[in-house]
Amino acid sequence: xxxxxxxxQKLLNKYNISGPRYTSYxxxxxxxxxxNDSDLxxxxxxxxxxxxxxxxxxxFCHSLCYYCGCNKVITRHRDKADTxxxxxxxxxTSRAEFFTDYTVKQLHWGGGTPSxxxxxxxxxxxxxxxxxxxxxxxxxxxxxxxxxxIELGLAQHLFDLGFNRLSLGVQDIxxxxxxxxxxxxxxxxxxxxxxxxxxxxxxxxxxxxxxxLPHQNTETFSKTLAKVHQWDVERISLFSYAHIxxxxxxxxxxxxxxxxxxxxxxxxxxxxIETLCGYGYEFIGMDHFAKPDDELAIAQKNGTLHRNFxxxxxxxxxxxxxxxxxxxxxxxxxxxxxxxxxxNYYQAIDDHQHAVEKGLTLTQxxxxxxxxxxxxxxxxxxxxxxxxxxxxxxxxxxxDDYFSDDLxxxxxxxxxxxxxxxxxxxxxxxxxxLLIRNICMSFDAYMKKKVNQQRFSRVI
Ligand code: SF4
Numbered sequence: 001x002x003x004x005x006x007x008x009q010k011l012l013n014k015y016n017i018s019g020p021r022y023t024s025y026x027x028x029x030x031x032x033x034x035x036n037d038s039d040l041x042x043x044x045x046x047x048x049x050x051x052x053x054x055x056x057x058x059x060f061c062h063s064l065c066y067y068c069g070c071n072k073v074i075t076r077h078r079d080k081a082d083t084x085x086x087x088x089x090x091x092x093t094s095r096a097e098f099f100t101d102y103t104v105k106q107l108h109w110g111g112g113t114p115s116x117x118x119x120x121x122x123x124x125x126x127x128x129x130x131x132x133x134x135x136x137x138x139x140x141x142x143x144x145x146x147x148x149x150i151e152l153g154l155a156q157h158l159f160d161l162g163f164n165r166l167s168l169g170v171q172d173i174x175x176x177x178x179x180x181x182x183x184x185x186x187x188x189x190x191x192x193x194x195x196x197x198x199x200x201x202x203x204x205x206x207x208x209x210x211x212x213l214p215h216q217n218t219e220t221f222s223k224t225l226a227k228v229h230q231w232d233v234e235r236i237s238l239f240s241y242a243h244i245x246x247x248x249x250x251x252x253x254x255x256x257x258x259x260x261x262x263x264x265x266x267x268x269x270x271x272x273i274e275t276l277c278g279y280g281y282e283f284i285g286m287d288h289f290a291k292p293d294d295e296l297a298i299a300q301k302n303g304t305l306h307r308n309f310x311x312x313x314x315x316x317x318x319x320x321x322x323x324x325x326x327x328x329x330x331x332x333x334x335x336x337x338x339x340x341x342x343x344n345y346y347q348a349i350d351d352h353q354h355a356v357e358k359g360l361t362l363t364q365x366x367x368x369x370x371x372x373x374x375x376x377x378x379x380x381x382x383x384x385x386x387x388x389x390x391x392x393x394x395x396x397x398x399x400d401d402y403f404s405d406d407l408x409x410x411x412x413x414x415x416x417x418x419x420x421x422x423x424x425x426x427x428x429x430x431x432x433x434l435l436i437r438n439i440c441m442s443f444d445a446y447m448k449k450k451v452n453q454q455r456f457s458r459v460i
Contacts, residue, residue, distance in 0.1 A: 005430045006283075007270050011416055012434060016262070019437040022377050023309045024335055025370040026360065026446055028328065031337055035359035037352065040329070040336050043361065044098050047332025049319045052099060053106040054129065055310065057324035059084070059342065060116040062149050065183040066253045067171075067213060067241055071326040071340055072112040081117055084342070087349045088324050089128055094353035095321065096132035104135045106315050109143040115150050119157050126161045140315070142167060142204075147190045148183075155197040166197055167206040167237075173227050174220040177213050180258060187227060194231045204294070205233045211268040212241035214258035218271045225275045235296065236281065236289040237311070238272050240265070269434075285312045285377060286436050305378040312378070325355070333362040364394070365445065368402065373440045380428040380436065409442040 020027045059073045060081055073080070107129065117125070129135075142165035143158060158166070170190060171183065178184045194205055207228055211221065228236060243259060245251040260268060273283065281289035282297040288311065290296040299305040299314045306316030309328045320330040325345040328337045336359030339345045348355040362370065368391060375382045384399035391397045400407065400423075410426070413419045418432035419439065428439060441447045 006273060006433055007266075008431060009266060011418070011431070012266065013262070014416075015435045015438045017438065019441055020444070020447075022373050022437060022440050023307060023311065024328075024330065025373045025440075025444065026335075026362075026366055028335070028337065030446055031335060031358040031360055033358045035334070035336060035356075035361065037354050037356045039359065039361055040331065040334060040356055041098060043332040043334035044319075047319055049317060049332065050102050051315075051318045052102040052104045052133065053108070053308070053313075053315055053318040053320045054104055054133065055320060055322045055327055055329075056088070056107070056109045056114075056125070056129070057111060057322065057327040057338075058109060058114040058116060059112040059325050061111070061113045061146070062116065063182065064250055065171075066181050066250045067210065068250060069242065069244070069248045070112065073342055078116070078118060081121055083346075084325075085117075085121055085125060087346050088125070090349050090353055091323055091355065092128055092132050095323065099133060099321065102134065102319070104133045104139055105318055106140045106313075107135075107142070108310055110310070111144060113146040114143050115145045115154065119154070122157065123161060130162075140165060144169065145193075147193055148185045150193070152193060152196045155193060155202065156200045159197075159200045159202060164202065165204040165206070166202055167208065168194070169208045170224070170228070171208065171210045172213055172216060172221065173224045174216070176215050177220065180214045180254065182253075191227075191231055194233065204235065205231075206235040206237060207231065207233050208237045208239065209272065210239045210241050211272055212243070212260060212265045214254050216260055216268055217264065218267050221268050221271060222275065225272060225279075229275075229279045234291050234294050236276060238269075238276070238287050238289065240269065240287075283433070286434060288312050300378070303379050303381075307374055307377050329359075333367065335359050335362070369443050369445060372403075372443050376426070376428065376440050376443075377436060380430075380433065382426040384423070384425055403443065406442055410439070413439055 059071060061072045061074050062076060064074045139162070141163040143163050144167045147168050147170070168190060171181070172178065173187045175184070197205055209224065209228065243251055243254065276289045277283055280292070282292050282300065284290050284296050284300050285305065285307070288296065295314045296305065296312060304314065304316070306313050308320055308330060319332065322329040322338060324338065325342055326338055326340040328335065336356050338355040339348055339357040345355045371387060371390065372382055387399050388397060407421065410419065410421050413432065414421060417429065418435065419426060419428045428436060432439060
């Protein structure tokens with residue numbers, strides 16, 4: 001893949017403003033508390049989908065990484081997880097009865113740190129999920145792993161339970177960076193764990209990396225990239241560190257002067273993209289890399305890539321049911337989110353066997369705009385006729401007419417030769433791949449309100 005086309009520093013600087021990551025449209029900031037559990041049940045009933053993706057949130061972590069913006073609970077007491085799992089079990093059991101005619105195609109455990117759980121706890125939770133829902137024979141089961149505080153034997157244990165994908169949080173292997181972010185971990189152990197996972201049968205391993213962390217520089221980060229290459233993993237997620245200390249208290253421990261400047265951060269991003277593409281990975285969407293024979297790379301080539309709350313995925317036809325504190329669901333024409341605070345989550349499960357706190361039912365306009373934004377985020381391309389066909393049951397729907405107020409805001413990108421907009425399609429050039437969030441904002445009716453803009457991270 002030609003990578004020079006991605007980096008025009010002048011244009012990247014020009015468009016480096018705050019913007020949503022569009023894991024959904026509308027974004028979670030639009031969820032409101034008038035949406036309740038009966039709205040969710042209606043959405044399940046009327047949803048045309050009968051395939052399900054399950055997301056299970058395990059909120060505990062052994063220690064606090066200072067860059068973290070996730071919903072988590074820091075504790076060293078593993079017995080806290082027993083209490084959590086007892087409430088989670090109640091939620092799973094009561095939810096499952098509404099999904100008896102669904103087939104689970106995908107299960108993902110995120111956090112926090114799912115690998116905080118003991119082998120026994122993991123076994124019990126997998127058994128309960130399999131007992132409560134109908135799992136497809138070839139189900140994709142993935143789990144996020146914190147490579148600290150685990151043993152090599154975890155790989156075999158997970159594989160025996162049916163997990164077939166692992167994702168490891170690595171971020172950066174440099175000791176000074178790790179010490180500053182309070183996440184010191186053994187590079188040697190990570191290598192051994194990956195090797196062990198491959199030996200027991202895992203065919204898909206992902207590694208998370210972050211650029212823009214304190215004290216990172218291109219020299220040290222190139223060592224991290226070389227190490228990842230040596231591990232020979234199938235996928236890499238490359239995230240930009242979003243420094244928003246007003247929102248995430250732990251980030252106040254990371255002083256501004258330790259952070260790379262905008263130019264240095266740009267150089268780190270450029271280095272990572274060039275290096276990973278040079279190693280033979282395909283650049284997926286705006287922040288993922290996959291080997292050319294990986295499902296994600298194939299889906300991108302075929303134009304069938306999708307995006308949900310976990311990022312890019314190949315399973316676009318599934319409803320998504322989130323289980324556990326703070327988890328998000330996307331069912332039919334609805335989005336909803338569970339309570340974020342652990343004590344309140346427990347109370348809600350005790351009172352009602354569910355913990356839905358907020359959400360929204362998509363309007364027709366949300367659905368149309370969501371479709372366009374998803375096409376742009378996944379395929380860098382919108383076929384106007386395909387959108388017209390999709391919404392042909394709406395009287396005289398026509399793409400250019402419907403978006404007549406929005407399309408003029410693409411002009412700036414057209415003038416900078418970042419996209420073309422003709423009668424048939426909007427075609428985003430590779431040089432605008434890193435700016436795709438900005439282009440999507442042109443179709444975001446909520447962005448026009450502007451008020452939420454400061455809550456989003458910068459594009460780079
Ligand atoms: S980065 Fe991961 S392990 Fe660290 S505090 Fe956040 S959720 Fe926990």
